[in-house]
Amino acid sequence: MSGKTVRVSEDGPIMTIHLNRPERMNALTDEMLDELEGVISHLGDHLDRTRVVIFKGEGKAFCAGVEMKGVTYNPLNARTFLLKLNRVINAVEMLPQPTISAIHGACVAGGLELTLATTFRVAAVQSKIGLPEAGLGLVAAGGTSFRLPRLVGYGKALELTLMGEIIDGKEAERIGLVNKAVDEKELDNVVNEMAQKLLKRAPLAMNFVKEAFCLNASPHRETSTMLEILGASVNHYTKDKLEGLQAFFEKRPPEFKGE
Numbered sequence: 620m621s622g623k624t625v626r627v628s629e630d631g632p633i634m635t636i637h638l639n640r641p642e643r644m645n646a647l648t649d650e651m652l653d654e655l656e657g658v659i660s661h662l663g664d665h666l667d668r669t670r671v672v673i674f675k676g677e678g679k680a681f682c683a684g685v686e687m688k689g690v691t692y693n694p695l696n697a698r699t700f701l702l703k704l705n706r707v708i709n710a711v712e713m714l715p716q717p718t719i720s721a722i723h724g725a726c727v728a729g730g731l732e733l734t735l736a737t738t739f740r741v742a743a744v745q746s747k748i749g750l751p752e753a754g755l756g757l758v759a760a761g762g763t764s765f766r767l768p769r770l771v772g773y774g775k776a777l778e779l780t781l782m783g784e785i786i787d788g789k790e791a792e793r794i795g796l797v798n799k800a801v802d803e804k805e806l807d808n809v810v811n812e813m814a815q816k817l818l819k820r821a822p823l824a825m826n827f828v829k830e831a832f833c834l835n836a837s838p839h840r841e842t843s844t845m846l847e848i849l850g851a852s853v854n855h856y857t858k859d860k861l862e863g864l865q866a867f868f869e870k871r872p873p874e875f876k877g878e
Contacts (some may be wrong), residue, residue: 622650622654622657623639623650623654624638624639624640624648624650624651624654625637625638625639625651625654625655625658626639626677627658629669632668632669632670632671632818633669633670633671633672633673633811633814633818634662634669634671634672634673635672635673635674635675636655636658636672636673636674636675637675637676637677638651638674638675638676638677638681638682639677640677641676641677641678641679641680642678643683643686643688644676644678644679644680644682644683644724644725645676645677645678645680645681645682645683645730646682646683646684646685646686646687646688647682647684647685647686647704647729647730647733648686648690649700649703652700652703652704652707653703655707656703656706656707656710659707659710659711659714660710662714662715662716663714663715666715666716666822666823666826667822669716670716670817670818670822671716671717671718671719671814671817671818672714672716672717672718672719673718673719673720673721673810673814674711674718674719674720674721674733674734674737675721676723676724676726676730678724679723679724679725680723680724680725680726680730681720681721681722681723681724681725681726681730681734681746682725682726682727682729682730682731682733683725683727683728683730684727684728684729684730684731685700685704685728685729687864687867688868692855693855694852694853694855694856695852697851697852697855698848698852701760701761701847701848701851701852702848704729704732704760704761705760705761705762705844705847705848708732708733708735708736708761708762709736709762709840709844711733711736711737712736712737712833713830713833715822715826715829715830716822716825716826717738717739717817717825717829718736718737718738718739719737719738719739719740719741719810719813719814720733720734720737720739720740720741721741721806721807721810722734722740722741722742722743722746722748722788722797722806723742723743723745723746723803723806724743724745724746724747725746725747726742726746726747726748727747727748727749727750727751727785728750728751728752728757728759729761731748731749731750732759732761732762732763732766733761735762735763735766735767735770736762736766738829739798739813740791740796740797740798741797741798741799741800741801741806741809741810741813742788742791742792742797742799742800742801742806743788743800743801743802743803743806744787744788744789744800744801744802744803745787745788745802745803746787746788746791746800746803747785747786747787748785748786748787748788748791748796748797749779749783749784749785749786750763750767750779750780750783751783751785752780752783753780753781753782753783754783754863754873755863755864755866755867755873756854756857756859756860756861756862756863756864756873756875757851757854757860757863757864758847758850758851758854759780759847759851760847760848760850760851761847762840762843762844762847763776763780763847764843764846764847765837765839765840765843766837767779767780767796769836769837770795770796771794771795771796772795775794779796787800788800788801799813857878858876858878859873859875859876859877859878862874862875862876863875
């Protein structure tokens with residue numbers, strides 16, 4: 620099931636899905652989403668073989684969000700890409716197996732949105748976690764508006780999204796964004812210990828509980844998703860979006876004008 624941008628490893632009933640674009644901090648591409656979707660689509664029918672799924676990033680980061688370098692988005696292709704992104708993230712959330720994100724380095728934007736869909740999140744205290752989109756003239760559109768508030772509360776969710784502050788793992792643990800924050804050297808051990816505990820639980824019972832939690836927590840998920848995608852797609856018409864990205868690549872502060 621491994622591909623060019625996604626690698627899969629198995630240790631008995633524990634599967635680890637590795638985001639494998641370390642040279643680009645595992646930024647998400649069309650190809651990567653296709654490969655993720657391919658892996659995830661097989662897991663639902665193999666609860667007897669795969670009992671726990673771990674998501675990791677290769678190299679120095681978990682995931683730096685959606686790839687922006689060398690890619691030009693407009694309202695139409697942005698909508699197509701975001702539909703796929705949300706389809707993959709929703710599939711992660713609805714997997715019958717419990718899932719764990721092992722977060723290190725940068726975990727921002729779409730990378731953070733991916734982890735919000737996993738059952739548990741364990742972060743290195745040294746991690747850099749956040750949603751910087753608004754500071755780049757962009758709109759978070761991978762489930763932030765309905766997944767983030769249920770973890771950290773409405774006010775803190777708006778603060779993280781609008782202010783765009785990048786926080787470390789310890790702060791993420793304090794506000795409830797991650798379940799645990801540990802030293803990066805201990806990250807793999809702690810995640811594995813959690814996985815081993817989950818293996819001792821009844822898989823079908825966990826599936827039923829997980830499904831009920833997910834569906835009750837986001838009863839209007841499809842509507843909320845389309846609102847995010849619509850906002851992000853329309854935003855591609857704005858001059859501020861162009862300025863934000865140009866400033867980012869030129870490594871200077873953006874000058875937004877509300878246009």
